[in-house]
Amino acid sequence: MLLLRRNSARELERATLAIDGDPSVNAHESVSAVETYARELGLQVFGQKGDELEAEIRPKYTKRVESFIDEIGFMGAYNIYSGVAHAELGGCGGS
Incomplete structure (x- = not known):
């Protein structure tokens, strides 16, 4: 689930930049927010540019x-x- 959440957050950030939107609107579900949550759970760091976590590949x-x-x-x-x-x-x- 975290792999999908991180990917969705990445796509949301890209879409926001594409329309010159305000990135702070997405702060609750940003890539860094998802990564912080994963660290708080005691999980390893995302690998493969965010497509791998705990030996699982998105x-x-x-x-x-x-x-x-x-x-x-x-x-x-x-x-x-x-x-x-x-x-x-x-x-x-x-x-």
């Missing part, structure tokens, strides 16, 4: 979606939908 988005879809019983659905989406984005829709 799975990438595709892997998380595939696992979720497989867990609810739609084996391979992500690959089917992803393939169609990539084909459309690549202009291979044909008509």
